[in-house]
Amino acid sequence: MPWAGDSQDVPSPSELDSGSTCSRLAKVKKGVNVLSPRTSQPRQWDVKQELGDSGKHATATVVCQRLGPSARNRSSGSFHEVVQMNFEIASFSSLSGTQPITWQVEYPRKGATDLAVSEVFISQKDLVGIVPLAMDTEILNTAILTGKTVALPVKVVSVEERGAVADISEAVECRSADEDVLEVSDHCDYIFVNGKEMKGKVDAVVNFTYQYLSAPLHVTVWVPRLPLQIEVSDTELSQIKGWRVPIVASKRPTRDSEDEDDEERRGRGCALQYQHAAVRVLTQFVAEGAGPWGQPSHLLSPDWQVDVTHLVADFLKLEKPHVATLQDSRVLVGREVGMTTVQVLSPLSDSILAEKTVTVLDDKVSVTDLAIQLVAGLSVTLHPGVENSKAVTAVATAQDLLRTPKQVGAQLRGGEGRGGRCAGCSRGEAGGGGGAGPRSRPGPRQHRQRCHLSHADLGQHGPPRPSSGV
Known part of the structure; x- marks a missing residue:
């Protein structure tokens, strides 16, 4: 099939006079045919092509000759399009993947330029795009706190013009736009943070490439604020x-x-x-x-x-x-x-x-009171957050009524980590003694230990919420 999707421009110095020539050499692998070239300015340039064969490669030399002065303003730049070259893929069965085309241009009195390489991507599918897919769009970088890597699996699929989808994860290339925020595995199958990152970022980008197609994956990386x-x-x-x-x-x-x-x-x-x-x-x-x-x-x-x-x-x-x-x-x-x-x-x-x-x-300090609560059952209700749609408030309610025979109730006892020994303590003078005894504080202050069951620890703590029975 003919291919001209990536037409190459012949750079031509603007100082070439009428009658001057430049030649361009293109070298391709067998299976890629070079078709007849076309000049972009037939009144200004004449182009001729010579084909050659060097074993594994086919060569085409295009000679460009200026016919008249350039109609372009020379001050606009020293390079402009002179010729277009089309290529044809002879057989898809013998070629696959990426096929290189090597270029070289030779100018009079200036010699040949360095070699340049273009790539032709050969695919039997008419692809319109690729899409990287992740399980989530956010990562909590807890690796800074635990030393354990946090990873998010990624798959990349291709989409054909007719709508077919295929997994191409093993054939893609990838690169993180900022490795101080987010990294990507060598096989492009997951993105991760390992605790060595310097910062977090909203919409951190990892770019995935397949042949001539590319697509970004946007992820927000959250990091803990230090010091804790x-x-x-x-x-x-x-x-x-x-x-x-x-x-x-x-x-x-x-x-x-x-x-x-x-x-x-x-x-x-x-x-x-x-x-x-x-x-x-x-x-x-x-x-x-x-x-x-x-x-x-x-x-x-x-x-x-x-x-x-x-x-x-x-x-x-x-x-x-x-x-x-x-x-x-x-x-x-x-x-x-x-x-x-x-x-x-x-x-x-x-x-x-x-x-x-x-x-x-x-x-x-002295024990001032004990707090004991009979709990015959617990119920939990969930309420959507008012200020933030991502937050959910859980309220646990304790029931103190025994409803069935032989029902057992649990006693939640306050204290210093020891069941029921101390619910509240007043800080004041140490008991007994004279001036040589333990010191006392002027105007003894009262200090209360909280001795009730607090809300279940959901991991996130926001503004104070009303409790219900607990």
């Missing part, structure tokens, strides 16, 4: 009067001894329980805007934060673990008087993603 925010329900922890717990031998300082009985005696006894505090790690996910000023965009809205405690649980550390410890990466427990820092370490480097200072005090 560590939320501690109480940054000052004290001992609780009247609540004693056994002393673990390995947790109290002892001198070296080979006397096992001495070690056993030291392991006995009780000490006052220190307060517990809930720990959460929050952040906002942001992306650089697509506009010229690159204003940051927020996931959902600037009022929303995401609870990422479960993602950074393995990287939550205490600077001084002898002062306080973390239980299940969510509960902070005092151990001895002092000051320490809760830190979130980066899984990919030695940097600190967040830190919060907490203090274990030497004063004591």
